[in-house]
Amino acid sequence: MKIITIASLKGGVGKTTLSIFLSLALLSAKRKILLIDLDHNNNLTDFFLRNEEIDTIQGKSIGRVLKGSLAITDSIFTTPLGVDMIPSVPELSQIAFELLFDTAAPLRFDSMLRNLKYDFIIIDTPPAISFELSCGLHVANTVLCPVGYSRWNIQGYSILESKVKRAGGDKLFIGVPSAVTERRVETLREGGLSLTKAVIHKSEAIASASDSGKPLKEGSTSADEFKILAKEIAKI
Template identity: 30%
Template sequence: MAKILTITNQKGGVGKTTTCVNLSASLAATRKRVLMIDLDPQGNATMGSGIDKHQIESSSYEVLMGEKTAEESIIKTECGYDLIGANGDLTAAEVELLQLPRREFRLKMALLPIQDRYDFILIDNPPSLNLLTVNALSASAGVIIPMQCEYYALEGISSLVGTIEKINKRLNPMLRIEGILRTMFDPRMSLTKDVSTHLVEYFGDKVYRTVIPRNVRLAEAPSHGLPALQYDKSSRGSLAYLALAGELIRRTEQEQRDRKNDQKTEQESV
């Protein structure tokens, strides 16, 4: 069954979409079966995957509204992963979801029939807490939080952690922080190093060892409709996301081993 991960931060411009696209491509490059879901009405993750958001026949909007199934909405990309895209239609979903039953669980229910087809499902979100983001969090096992190492980012992450705790208590008891990802990292800046140190002190091993550097190729790739791995596979940004994919896979495999050991111990105690 797929591990479903939401990539979110209520602060804009921290690399959410860049991370979703490039992590999806990097996981796919390691032969993992990956589905990326674009839940941002801007559709940047869709365009960054080489898919014209204006031409898609079925998007995440139709999936949330129950007009199409998730399987009917999957698009095969040339980036190695599957996609359920998004466009401006999704803006209406924020209002229309209010009128629907189980409005917080529409995405979760839609994904149930296809979860076994993938190893990872990654969800890109808008930079706000609305019903789209709540749907993503309710469907996910973990949250990856991309953030810049700057002062205001620390304030924003405390608010996001509070939101995750509320969702955990009220809607999704399985939800937890999967990891904190330091993006646009510049080790030459003393503030960057200070904030990074504070993050590690507070979140411990939740902070990924991999850091994503400031990289021109990462910024250029979306305009070509490509992940950085396909645009320039030798760039520092591409290599960093490959390293992140490896770290995520190792963590996931360790979790699975720990879970099996716990189950074995429980059976032996009975």
């Protein structure tokens, strides 16, 4: 089992979009997937569980698992698109205060996840150094950082990369060119960042699928890009 955390200190770079369509691409390659939403803005939860009752989501949210008031196996939803997921709610923004003196929480989270039976656990995180992001980085085998091409995107990448390296261990940190044009990919590659070969180009199909809670059309260019990325990630 491999845990992939999607992270960037920059907002709006495509973390949630990558979590959604990478997980669906891995699912279509017959892998068993668990998604975890660690962002209190809960866009990932909204994509996969938009028809679920709010109260049901509240009762099974990741915050309750982190606090130890709910067993992780009781928090898992089977979503209509076929991946399993542990949702987030806006109250997750309070978790750092609630667990201020519970320094073992990230360690507990790691051992809970390692007892589950999945091929991949994919974790979406908020765009700021926070307790939730630290938990996501702590448990990760691989950290994927979407990078577009702008000076600020690259700064967000470098700070996160050094944070992951400082944490030690054998975590792999790699950028995924996301929402980019071909010309910008070339510029990014010249910048010496560690990047996947696979590229997710800017596409209206991706923007509208993520907005409408629908999968990408099978056989479309964008769906194929995520499949190529999934193959590369599965080999790492």
